[in-house]
Amino acid sequence: MKLDRVAFALFALGVAVIVxxxxxxxxxxxxxxxxxxxxxxRPNSSxxxxxxxxxxxxxxxxxxxxxxxxxxxxxxxxxxxxxxLVSFVLQLLPREAGEGWAARLQRLLLPVDRVSTIVxxxxxxxxxxxxxxVSYEVFSRYVLGAPTDWAFDASYIxxxxxxxxxxxxxxxxxxxxxGDFLYxxxxxxxxxxxxLVLYLLFFFPGIIAFIYSGYGFAAQSWFSHEHSAYSPAxxxxxxYKTIIPVTGILLLLxxxxxxxxxxxxLKTGGWPQRLHDVEELEKLILEQTAAREASS
Numbered sequence: 215m216k217l218d219r220v221a222f223a224l225f226a227l228g229v230a231v232i233v234x235x236x237x238x239x240x241x242x243x244x245x246x247x248x249x250x251x252x253x254x255x256r257p258n259s260s261x262x263x264x265x266x267x268x269x270x271x272x273x274x275x276x277x278x279x280x281x282x283x284x285x286x287x288x289x290x291x292x293x294x295x296x297x298x299l300v301s302f303v304l305q306l307l308p309r310e311a312g313e314g315w316a317a318r319l320q321r322l323l324l325p326v327d328r329v330s331t332i333v334x335x336x337x338x339x340x341x342x343x344x345x346x347x348v349s350y351e352v353f354s355r356y357v358l359g360a361p362t363d364w365a366f367d368a369s370y371i372x373x374x375x376x377x378x379x380x381x382x383x384x385x386x387x388x389x390x391x392x393g394d395f396l397y398x399x400x401x402x403x404x405x406x407x408x409x410l411v412l413y414l415l416f417f418f419p420g421i422i423a424f425i426y427s428g429y430g431f432a433a434q435s436w437f438s439h440e441h442s443a444y445s446p447a448x449x450x451x452x453x454y455k456t457i458i459p460v461t462g463i464l465l466l467l468x469x470x471x472x473x474x475x476x477x478x479x480l481k482t483g484g485w486p487q488r489l490h491d492v493e494e495l496e497k498l499i500l501e502q503t504a505a506r507e508a509s510s
Contacts, residue, residue, distance in 0.1 A: 221304040222325040228297030229329055229467070233460050235290035236429075239264045240456055242286040244436030246277035257433035261426050265291055298467075301325065319474050320486050326471040327386045327489045333464060334383025340376040344369060363446040370444075371454050378457060382464035385472065388488065406479035413473050421469060425462035432456045 243260050253273045255263065263271035266288055278285035305321040351365035384390050397405060434440075435452035442451050478486045 217304055217307070217309075218321065221301045221321075222328065223301075224297050224304070225301035225325045226329055226332075228294045228301065229464070231294030231297060232291060232463055235286075235288075235294060236264065236459060236463070237456055238290060239286040240429075240432055240436045240452075242278065242284065243274070243433055244439065244452065245283050246274060246281060247433070247437040249277040249281070250274055251437070257437045258430040260433045261429045264288065264429065316478055316482055316486075319478055322474055323471045323486060324489060326467055330382040330386040330464060330468050331489060334380050334386075337376055337379040340372045344372040344376070347372065364449065366445050367442045367447060367449050367451075371449075371451070375454070375457060378461045379464075381461055382468040385465065385468045386489065401483075402479050402485055403483055406476040406485070410473060410476040410480070413469060413476070417469050418466075421462055421466050425459050425466065428458035428462055432458055 239260075243255075243257075243263070247255075247257065247260075250273045251257075254270045255273055262268050263274055263286070275285045302322055305325070306318045308318065347365050347368045351362050351369075354365075355361040397408075400408070432452065432455045435455040438452075439450065440452050440455070441448040475486050
């Protein structure tokens, strides 16, 4: 159990390091973006400088040295990747003699689920903040006759954060939309086979493109120090747009463990355990009906 806690701590730390590295790289690019854009490092091509050391990215370090600011180093990104890989290796170590690979692979799943759950539950509080912001705007507008100049921006930012940051959490709970009228009638192995094909053909290419393009989208926002144009307050939104590639990283990690789940199911014929905190009412009704039919 102690080894499991260490492995989970390393995984969570690795994810945190990658997220911090992403904010650092975008912030650093925003400081010198105008100095290096004409030298080949434009926002839509800056992702390479986040993950590696291509020659064209040397101008970033030179620009930071000229300006006296701190340059980003891809070592931060790879430090996070290394922590995640070490946590995976620790989870795969046998806990007892003769332990099979199915049990070892199962241990890879829950730490990722826990991180997705922590992130999802944390950002779920955006619902409360969104409710308070909209309620205050309605009261201020119709009772006090003094509409705010920030409620519109706050509402779409809070709703956007809630929607996008819940993606990995929903995937961990198997809660994304699918054609259940067909899927639920299949055997677990057939479900796993179809899921595996769809993950490999559509999910991973889509998520990788999402991370790449989302990073460029956020870099453009940092480049121009973008502010909202939809209200007089005009709050900065480049921090908000950084959430896009961060979400992609979380979805990519969750997608990896979903593929592991498919492989385990193909091997054993049953879906491995998931973490549970809430359930869809429809699922509970179906389980209760199946239990009654089995007992009668």
